[in-house]
Amino acid sequence: MLILGGTAEARELAGELVARGVRVVSSLAGRVARPRLPEGEVRVGGFGGVDGLARWLAEHDTGAVVDATHPFAERIGANAAEATRRAGVPLLRLARPGWQPEPGDVWHWVDDLGDAAARLPALGRRVFLTSGRQGLAAFAGLDALWFLIRCVDPPGPPLPRAHEILLDRGPYTVDSERSLLRDHRIEVLVTKDSGGTHTDAKLRAARELGLPVVVVRRPPRPEAETVGTVGEAVEWVLNR
Incomplete structure (x- = not known):
């Protein structure tokens, strides 16, 4: 499966899935000079837009995609939604909950x-x-x-x-x-x-x-099945 990563949640998810015997490829955008690498296979750099990502999914017989990118990574989120639709691959969005003001803020x-x-x-x-x-x-x-x-x-x-x-x-x-x-x-x-x-x-x-x-505020993202925790994402992957 493919994890679109770069976040702490993406690294945690990769570690949990690798420990359970799932073959994971984590994709990093390459914008950080010394990224913290997750467990499992890692690729760095873009796919070449929607067409390139859809082709990669087909060529690698990808069973599922988890978009665990930063909440403000608008382009890859949109590309993932369209590419998985074209390739017929299930997509899950792992989105950490946003901040909420508390008394005194x-x-x-x-x-x-x-x-x-x-x-x-x-x-x-x-x-x-x-x-x-x-x-x-x-x-x-x-x-x-x-x-x-x-x-x-x-x-x-x-x-x-x-x-x-x-x-x-x-x-x-x-x-x-x-x-x-x-x-x-x-x-x-x-x-x-x-x-x-x-x-x-x-x-x-x-x-x-x-x-x-x-x-x-966070930018809008394409509609997709969404969870807020790594545990929920692990359960989704294992139940595919």
């Missing part, structure tokens, strides 16, 4: 990074930007603001004029996130609704410090 929901950038001047001048290295051009024109930009790999231009790059990857702790916010005198946090517990410590730290958070 000051969240501002937006539809995309452009909307997030437009909100910032009214919320604070020192920004902790944790939306990844894609799409940073949306913030490049905000010369009056200062940005702490955290991502796994170095981002390319254009970037905000006043910024500091922090190369790091989770999971993080509330204590470390609280210290980071305080040390850099952060006034507002920007994040995508990635969901899960891998990077949610920043939200709890912001809540404790009373900081506003700009949260980018």
Whole structure:
């Protein structure tokens, strides 16, 4: 079976299935220089669009596909839905639940990074930007603001004029996130609704410090059978 991966859930799912004797191929997009590799077979890089993925599924006699990509990986999600339909291969979407505000949170929901950038001047001048290295051009024109930009790999231009790059990857702790916010005198946090517990410590730290958070909503995905946990995905695969 094929796992479209790159997430912690995808790695966990691959490990669970390999332990049960399932032949698994995990596909990684190749956007991270040093990805954490799952158990089982691994391929890196694109398939060549819908046609290429449909052809790969047929050539490898694939029994099922689990799309366990990041909630914001729109293109591969759409390609997977169409390619599996053409190839007649069952598709499951493994989507970690999105974040929900709790008492004390000051969240501002937006539809995309452009909307997030437009909100910032009214919320604070020192920004902790944790939306990844894609799409940073949306913030490049905000010369009056200062940005702490955290991502796994170095981002390319254009970037905000006043910024500091922090190369790091989770999971993080509330204590470390609280210290980071305080040390850099952060006034507002920007994040995508990635969901899960891998990077949610920043939200709890912001809540404790009373900081506003700009949260980018998840993009719509094609309709597909969907589960929220690795255990449910394992059961689905084993019952195919």
